[in-house]
Amino acid sequence: MRTVRKLFYGGAASALLLATSIAQADVTVLGWPGGPEETALRAATEIYNARAEVAEDDKVKLIFFSRDGFFDKLQADLAAGTDAFDANLLATYSIGRYAPYMTPVSLSEDAADVFGESVLKTMQFDGKQYGVPTDLSLHFLYYRTDLIEELLADESAAAKYGDISEKHLGVRLEPKSPDDWTWQDFAANALYFSKAVNPDSPTRYGTVLQLKNLLFNIMVFHSLPRSYGADWMDADGNITVDSDAYREALKMYKILVEAGATPKDSFSYEYAEANSAFGSGQVAAMIQWNAAAADLTDTEKTPVTADVTKTIAPPTGPDGRFTHVHGLGLGVNANGKNPDGAKAFIEWLSTEDAAKAYALAGGATGLTSGVVSDIANERPDLVPLGEYASNYGFVMNGGTSAKALSVYELQAKEFTDYLSGGKSLDEALSATKDGMADLLN
């Protein structure tokens, strides 16, 4: 009898606790699971919930599901009109896809000063702000300082460098510091440091191109054609992919592939494979996501090259220096149970204090120089992030549309078809243009 009574009281206490926790957590937020984004969101939420002015009904509860197929699952949930969460993760390239099920948000008055316009733009669609930008992804040029120093110091190497660039790129180039590189210098360096081109090269490959038929790899590629003036559409909505800019960029990649300046299996490479290649010490330089910087400069995780690895913004082109930029953020589910509570949380996240707290807890927030300077000691890696995003960041015209992901997919398929020898450049660009016209118009 005593056991039964204990069980009864225990059950009642558990039910009460559960009911209380539900009552206290009336804004449910679906975040990006695993990694620093989850840690940062948890920390920011804790601060938010502890604030006296947040009503009990507006306390935030976080939920997560696996990263695998996250955006597909989210799409299915939102389309089904789910009210299981009030706010959810957004990504620049999928805002248009989710916009029909979301509500535009108002950010704090100082949001533009905290994030900068180019970063805020990563969460906009059709001129409306759909979310607060929490994490930023862009590209760095990763290179080996030891190899560059040796190259710049060796006068005899300059002649060989010039011969190689003249033979493969049609222009005689001299070794330069990566800070001054154009994309042609990047290509010349990649060729010079490849054994297939220069048997005396200390590395097996000059670069590693991520060429798996995958949308994220096309984002990495985009920084190159953009610096030649590429865009998806002009102001009138005409598809402009069949342009000199895309042609120059694709031809340059093709030269590197055919010359053996990138690993043979590059057509199966994505983020992790490229990092492994660079970290092995057999690659001289590469364009890679900023997220890789922490691991590639950590001597424990990348013992072979961490000490000699440096990052800067991607090389420049005739139209300037650019890096693809996209953000992760949080927006409001139009079918959520507590949209006002969700909006309040998101507005708070766009304040300077919240953005700093999120960044200090591990988030890769794109902050303006005035704001990031306050936390530069704790997060020195965020200084170039904000600077590059503000100065070089771009989003292609149509890059936040409902079919943006499909455009990336299409380009990934057609461009890898060309680069792997399946199609001619004309055929690939023509098919891309037709496909993009169907998707974007």
Add this chain to the structure above:
Amino acid sequence: MTRSTENRILATPLVLFLLVMLGFPTILDIIYSFSEVSFENLRSPTFNGGQNYISILNDPEFWSASWFSMKFGLATAFAECILGLVLAVYLAPIIRKNTWMIAVLIMPMMIAPAMMGLMYRLLLHEFVGALPHYMFYWLGDSPAFLSRENVFTTVFTIETLQWTPFAFLLFFMAYEAIPGEMREAAAVDGARGLRMFWHIEMPMMLPTIAVAFFVRFIDGFRVFDNIFVLTGAGAGGATTSLSIYIYLSFFRSGEIGNAIAASVILFCVSFLALFFAGRLLRRSGA
């Protein structure tokens, strides 16, 4: 209560379960395959006649994916059956004395195909994989296992290595089930070695070989996990099987009607193939 009433009552839960779990999705699939439907209008699809089927049948990528699946299914089924048969017959005397060897030989089947893809992604990686490492070490070079030229051979080899044990297991059981008297009688008549195998054992194993071939063909035709993990859709769609095509159309492109129309076509073709295979087997006395 009569026996037939009792049978009906007992079968009712199973029938209901099948109706709910298979019948409902099938009906929904058929409706969607004749509708213009995307994630935006899942609950209110618009009937568009056979437009999805026309669109799919006119899509060169659908045919390219179908051809890949067909080629992959046939090649892997053929290779697995040949290898399985050779292993079963060649190793039979050894396995009879050491039955534990069966457990070792069928171990690859225990690995989930997606894990197999992941495993080979590591194994074949030029900078961290064991195979390229030793090839560089011993031969000074390593081939591009996953290049456009070699990728089919690579995924074919991986699939064959994983599923040959399945064919081997079936063939070994069938081989062992051949009555000893048959062999003795054949031996008395002078049959030995290859002649005995070709004229006595092989005909008796044929029904099992046919079943194994069909099972492996179906499995190879609908391949998804290991290839998708290893190469995705492949450069320019070079490794897009029909299942990958359907997945990409559904989730990535959001063309739900087209994706479901393709899956209905796949279902009908599979059904017809199985129907005729069944008839063929019945006629051959399997």
